[in-house]
Amino acid sequence: MNSQTQGPPGTMNLRNQVLIWIGFFVFLILALWIFRGILLPFVVGAALAYLLNPLVTQLQKWRFNRGWATAVVLLCVIAIISGIFVMIVPMVATQIVGLVQRLPGYAVDLEAMVRKWAPELNQWLGPERAAQVERTVSDMLGQVVGFAGVVTSEILASGMTLISVIGFAIFTPVVAFYLLLDWDSMVRGLHDLLPRKQRPEILGILRDIDSSMAGVIRGQGGVLVIDAVFYAGALSLVGLNYGLAVGLIAGLLSFIPYVGFGVGFALSMGIATVQFWPNWWMVALVFAIFMGWQFVEGNVLYPKLVGGSININPVWLMFALLAFGALFGFVGLLLAVPLAAIGGVLVRYGIRKYKGSSLYLGSTHGGQGGNPSA
Structure with a gap:
């Protein structure tokens, strides 16, 4: 048999690997599309189980059985989340509603300030550039107002009903509990299902995926929480109007590169300029908060x-x-980053295999350096 296509024993040829992974992704996307309406508690529950599994494993090392360890960890998490919800969520919701309602007013105030500064701008920049700056600011503020209106309508249109909120609150911890309880057996079952010849290679891919997923869920999630806490606390301490809401928005959007920082910075600087001017040092302090933390x-x-x-x-x-947000809505946004991480691992693996294949190396380097024909 030709070694260019078969390769050494224990490895899959590149074509079969590509077809398998493409088929897997097609099946996954189709399943997500079909069940997108009911996936939210399962997605959040699975992420919670993945996040908490190391804690449960640690408790097992301290002589807890798996069931008790799972129950203790989940009850602690539920207690923390419930406390945060009771203490913080009503205040945050009030600030977010107030911010959305006040944004058009801030835009009008900023535009008025720009017009007030028109003589100075004319002197510094010249009439043409000053007029261009004024038009640019006016257009940007109009876009901000329009964006606020769109966000408000989308939130109202896609808001969860009371029944769906209750269902989410009940089903998510149940899903997380049973996934955590059976985590080790599921991993062993998956391991046993892998083809024996290709098992080491597939396990290597899965380890890379696990490392990438850990970076997304645990690492990026930790950065997101720390960002949100810092921005909300710092902006509230300096007395910025709606500082808690703006800080949380900036932190929670930080999983999108530069978007969290950009949105938070623009909102904060606009509000600070209207609120504190002519105390320019307060505006500079808000500027320093974002630049320093960045x-x-x-x-x-x-x-x-x-x-x-x-x-x-x-x-x-x-x-x-x-793409995933457009296809699957809020569930798609939750899945986008983990699936992008998995896709990145598979693409890098495919590139490595391609560079080791006869297609890349040429017929004289078929397989793993053996003869072109067997």
Whole structure:
């Protein structure tokens, strides 16, 4: 048999591997599309189980059985989430509603300030450039107002009903509990189902996927939470109107490269300018909060918590968010980053296999360096 297509024993040829993974992704996307209306508690429950499994495993090492360890960890998490919900969510919701309602007013105030500064702008930039700056600011503010209206309508249109909220709150911990309870047996079952000859190769891919997923869910999730807490706390401490809401928005959007920072920075600077001017040092303080934390995040938090485990191009990540969000709604947004991470692992694996194949190396390097024919 030709070694160019078969390769050494224990490895799959490139064509079969590509077909298998393409088929897997087609099946996965089709399943997501069919069941997209009921997936939310299962997706969140699975992510919660994946996130909490190391804690459950640690409790097992301390002589807890799997059932008790799962129950203890989940009850602690539910208690923490419930406490946060009771103490913070009503205040955050009030601020977000107020922010959305006040945004058009902030836009009008900023536009008025720009007109007030028109003589100085004419003197600094010249009449033509000053007029161009004024038009640009006016257009941007109009877009902000329009965006706020769209966001409000989308939230109202896609908001969860009381029944769906109750269902989500009940089913999500149940899904997480049973996944955590059977986690080890599911992993062993998956291991036993793998083809024996290709098992080492597939396990290597799965380890890379696990590392990437850990970077997404645990590492990126940790950065997201820390960002949200810092921005919300810092902006509230300086007395920025709706600082808690703006900070949480900036932090929670930070999983999209540059979007969380950009949205939070634009909102904060606009509000600070209207609220604090002519106390320019307060505006500068808000500016320093974002710039300083961006430096800390990029040089301390991200390398420590995430490192190079995700290794996703920001353009590919934004495309995945837009595409999956358009196809599957909110569930698609939740799945976009993990699936992009998995896709990145598989693409890198495919590139490695391609570079080791006879198609790339040429017929004289067929298979793994053996003769072109057997």
